[in-house]
Amino acid sequence: MGEKVLIKGVEAIAESAIRAGCRMFFGYPITPQNETPEYMSRRLPQVEGIFLQAESEIAAINMVMGASAAGARVMTTTSSPGFSLMMEGMSYLVGMELPCVVANVVRGGPGLGNIAPAQSDYFQATKGGGHGDYKTIVFGPSTVQELVELTYHSFDLADKYRNPVVLLTDGALGQMMEPVIFPEMRKLNTLPEKPWALTGALNREKNIIMSFEMDPKILENINWELQKKFQKISEDEVKYEEYATDDAEFVIVAYGTIGRIAKSTVKALREENIPVGLIRPISLWPFPYGVITQLVPQVEAFMVVEMSAGQMVEDVRLAVGDRRPVFFYGRPGGMVPSPRDITEKVKQCLSMLLS
Amino acid sequence: MGEKVLIKGVEAIAESAIRAGCRMFFGYPITPQNETPEYMSRRLPQVEGIFLQAESEIAAINMVMGASAAGARVMTTTSSPGFSLMMEGMSYLVGMELPCVVANVVRGGPGLGNIAPAQSDYFQATKGGGHGDYKTIVFGPSTVQELVELTYHSFDLADKYRNPVVLLTDGALGQMMEPVIFPEMRKLNTLPEKPWALTGALNREKNIIMSFEMDPKILENINWELQKKFQKISEDEVKYEEYATDDAEFVIVAYGTIGRIAKSTVKALREENIPVGLIRPISLWPFPYGVITQLVPQVEAFMVVEMSAGQMVEDVRLAVGDRRPVFFYGRPGGMVPSPRDITEKVKQCLSMLLS
Amino acid sequence: MSKLVIREEFCKACGICIEHCPPKVLGLSNRVNSKGYNSIELVDEEGCITCGFCYLVCPDLVIDVYKPEKKKGE
Amino acid sequence: MSKLVIREEFCKACGICIEHCPPKVLGLSNRVNSKGYNSIELVDEEGCITCGFCYLVCPDLVIDVYKPEKKKGE
Amino acid sequence: MKPVYLRPQSMEDRITHYCPGCHHGIIHRLIGEVIDELGIRGKTIGVAPIGCSVFIYAYFKLDFVVTPHGRAPAAATGIKRSLPSDRIVFTYQGDGDLASIGLAEIIHAANRGENITSIFVNNANYGMTGGQLAPTTLLGQITTTSPYGRKIAVDGYPFHIAELMSNFKGVAYSGRFAVYDPKKIISARKAIKTAFKNQMEGKGFSIVELLSNCPINWRVSVSDSIKFVKENMEAEFPLGVFKGGE
Amino acid sequence: MKPVYLRPQSMEDRITHYCPGCHHGIIHRLIGEVIDELGIRGKTIGVAPIGCSVFIYAYFKLDFVVTPHGRAPAAATGIKRSLPSDRIVFTYQGDGDLASIGLAEIIHAANRGENITSIFVNNANYGMTGGQLAPTTLLGQITTTSPYGRKIAVDGYPFHIAELMSNFKGVAYSGRFAVYDPKKIISARKAIKTAFKNQMEGKGFSIVELLSNCPINWRVSVSDSIKFVKENMEAEFPLGVFKGGE
Amino acid sequence: MNYEIIVSGFGGQGVLIFGEILSQGALKENKHTVWFPAYGPEQRGGTANCTIIIGDEEIASPISIDPDIVVALNQPSLDKFEPWLKKGGLLIINKTLTTRKPLRDDIKIIEIDALTLAREAGEERATNIVLLGRLLKEIPLLSVDTVKEVISVIFAHRGEKVIAANIKALNTGWNSGD
């Protein structure tokens, strides 16, 4: 374990990626994630890596595609409008079974919106913003330390499943500095072998990487294989934090920046002896339906808090069914609810439940 | 009412759009919708309209943005990978409150996939493939006649709500010919006025069209205004077909091409005295949650059929809650389930219910 | 009326006009505007040749330039 | 062995090789391959000057060209 | 007193958000002057980029639309083709916007001879996002994403838009100008006027590239930024008209 | 019997899906021959476009990737920069792919002097999707989306890639060739070889534009299609080397 | 009831037009109908086929997996679609371009030397129409007059002579069974 350093979220992504063995980075500037490419442009040449500023997000994701096809650990980062431009590429990457890590530091939308922190790209990241039946693993960290760990982990998962992994974070987590401990620098010779990579078909069968199959019957089978993989990921890679749920009668569900803010709400309410708990999904896909469903019998009601007009709340409703109310409190457009806002909302909901 | 003519789905879109007063079309070739731009390139010059082949789908959607900002009724059509490229533009268009009609003739995915008919862009179209909290009205027609009517209607709705409308169809409906009756040619002077359009600020205040607001507080309000509009649309614009549901104990939910196929399944099963019914959502957003929820008490189980690995099924689960099982039968990658496939599945589900 | 109308609120004290004024009659004032900048001022009204260079080079539309009308018969 | 090895299954009867053969010794055969095309054939083995033009212009890799080895002493 | 230099009528009475000494402001004013002179205020529609000048709509009394990063020429095409032919449509774009992400759109608009006007502000970096490398960044120039200086082997060569545009038959006018002294400013205004007049006369696509500064992100004083434009940028990007004249 | 013309070793023994007489097949073979000659089969990675040649991976004994429409140069960049420098990366792209949707990517790759090779097949239309207008469609040419013939006022001018590419310092080689007769084919092969050799020697970006036919979508016979290339396309698109030599 | 028909052959043999004539005729006779092509990159010289459904019931699937009728204009079509045919269905074969007999014995089979007959009718390209004539004779999907009207409209842009030749071909087909 190294020593604790104070670092910005968006720089922590970069350093952690490098420690995970990422040596290729392609990206295009956009606030609030510019420090990631900037950090990469300084650091990668020092470790014999390549930083290249792409001419656009579309070029960036396709450069990522190329690098991944060639077997590299590769990353790009962007923010909302740029992520939208990558949707064709994301769908291709899944279809081609190419590992890579993509961070979307979400900002206020829709359209140009603004550069304030938001969580309104949840649907896009988890349901598939691109075309076709596809899934990417999506993580929503809530501290810079967690961002560091998930970034590192994402590279391994991407390789393990040959699938893109999305880090869905926001401008608040991205721009804040917190003390973190970085994992050790991964030795490059310990990275997984990629016999499928394009390296020149010398003394082996040629490798073809594509997402193309004219015959619908075959493409159907390819899709079922992908679905099996997604199923496996759903079983094995769910991550969440449970806080004070043991005896909770009211459970908040919130992720990322709001996840940590909601935690302090829970603490405050507990001090008032209100039995509130928190489920903080860490993997947004696969979504931790199970833990929420399990709580249904014990809990009076759920409340979802998001920095959006309401997106993850649908997944929570899917988990809860119609046996318990699922309240929603959200603020779109770049507003971050304060602990006090959330506390008030919880109390409102509780009084609604009583009446 | 005009006379019945035999026409391909993708050509019917074009003719119907022209009849609705669409005089601007920007598009980029992609199978299976090439006949739409081709038809437009022949027809629009005849009615003093403009057809322009854009250099890409991105250019196309931005040309649409420009034309719409200038007050024109305008359309583009594409298929899955092309629609993915339009995601940034779609998010902007909603943020800018610009009306337009976009058809996505869905094909097998993910990635390049193939050109066979599919329904695997449902999430992308209904949940928001782009970034930010946004919604577009989405229609899923199941016959060429319905395609004609919804196309025509879409232009009015788009103008009414100043919001893009998406026609979500597929290669099967797009490529088939059926007899249809077209609506009359709309007189251009009956189209709604657009005082907000950019026409040159002569003798009036300047008009600014954008989706940009740096202040999160203001952007939040803009978002809540948008959400109000979406709420209004959800209340007023839900469309669906109900078939044999009166006494149904088992209800199939399917849209578009599969909607019509499922209907024949229902007919066949009714002949065997099996009390099956069909809900065919026509507006996919707003989704007809209400009618499904109402059926819950009466129905033993639901089954969703899609040409995908399972997307709309989530909306049905949201409507049904956890009081009834929701079965799913889907075929991704360009396969179209036959009536017999569906019938078999229904019987399987029924026997599962019994056991 | 002065040859220059200076909209002090608009000035950002970039100094470009000062540099380009041929007779060097512009300078920074000690008045701070609401954006925190010391606006320029015309130091020597007489010396101004109303060449308009300051108008031309100013990025912030600070300066309008007026020429004294020639008196009839002059 | 013939000067030309013709992979008839590959031929699409486009006729380009026929047009470019300098001595005009190629023609369409009446053998239909599995794709429904009448493959070409070398009509006049002797006349072929093994110039390779047919190989060069064929889009479908149908033809390999062999030169008779000069007999020693010739 | 007779007014000799007055701020353009077509501009709003508003303090800009630009940094002190930033040339965007001068270029704005030149556009305003030309629009006034040509009397086209009520007919003109502006298309804003994403970049420091995304706020341009706030400074003009004109209809404006803010389109996605780099796509202004496509949007302008949609507008121009939808409106009566006397309407004037122009884009205002930075070097990241036009020469990087939006390269395909500007070139295709040019190649189509789209009858629009494009004002292209080349400040050798991405101003709005904090000074990253642009296609037009000079060799050796340090930016936040070329911390060791732009290297040919990594990022290739500075991108020459004005020259490139002269290759297209659809282009009526392409020239490069600067705005760092009165003479240069007057030439630039003439060029901008030509670019708008061409459109009024239906001559096709016109583009004016303007070398500009970015003292904030270059991390130099205003006067050093001007020196950099004059000495370094001009050496790489020669001024002049590359296609069309008046 | 001594073999004098044998199909390339680096090609698969497979019937192509191309229409009878389509020049894509000839161009494929030339690439195969060059790869054989340079002995780089085991080091070469191909990047396929979306277009009729999307199936190119099936015809070569090479590693291949099929990337999104128009983005081959970006993907090639990612590959090239990730691998040891002796690996050879080439894109194969049609005129819709390269000159329309993918214009920004090819130009930026060229401007960066990306050390890759680009084979550009210009058949004046979109073959795969059924013969729509391409940037390279000739004036007056009828396609399924220019049913009244390409008009300058609507679609602008035919797009000249080979000439355009010669503007970029990062470009080591740019030339235009045809493959409709033995002599032309031999020149084209030489050009392709140069384009690959340049990459082996680290000289930067090389592109070979090849005029090609599309009898099916032009709705003419194979021989008329060849006549059209020779007479009409060559008149618009002169053959020659525009930058670099051997 | 509804008839499901698959017509299949080489590209260029006019199978799509065959289907369109049927659907246009159905439209004229106010029947339900759908025409659905197998679309794909197969324009590149491969095979073409389309499905036509005609009848008095609303049409569910445009795709047929067990057609009532198959018209095979060449050998690959016979190979592919013979097995699909419904028990008791009708198989019409263009003998000129098929190299083997059908294999099934639970269907009705008609073989005609359509190319030869078309040549006799004076329009080699009307092979498809000969087969159409014969189909109409076997199963009265539509009235022959309707079909003739449709042919006149569909071939109008190619002139009277072509129309006449096609109508002759239709008659030839119709009579071929006698």
Next chain:
Amino acid sequence: MNYEIIVSGFGGQGVLIFGEILSQGALKENKHTVWFPAYGPEQRGGTANCTIIIGDEEIASPISIDPDIVVALNQPSLDKFEPWLKKGGLLIINKTLTTRKPLRDDIKIIEIDALTLAREAGEERATNIVLLGRLLKEIPLLSVDTVKEVISVIFAHRGEKVIAANIKALNTGWNSGD
């Protein structure tokens, strides 16, 4: 407990560094800490501010809506953040660049002529550090030694002289209240 601090001023006055020194110090003393800038297009000469949270509890929100401490380096900052301050909170004002007195009477207010003091310390640009010194004196967020260490590291690239001047400024600030 946790302290929430907002530091605000013109761009260039070093408010971000002010905050970073605090957070780095907190890190050194193994406290919880978060530093959060107001980011925006405000780099363009406008105002800058950042929030620092320091304490012994896990930190929830990086954004403070009712800070314990506000340090206002100029008038607009005073205008904006004075109302935010928690009842009983601490307001430190750079008198050199403010034109009015604070309005609230339910908070503790300290005004220092920081620019003047910084000049005296020999480093005009250390206005921020003077204020920091005073803050540390008022509230023992961190030990002064820790902060000095941090200053030595953060200004290392600018040389010993700058470090010395800043430490002097820190002391000046610390002593300004005496």
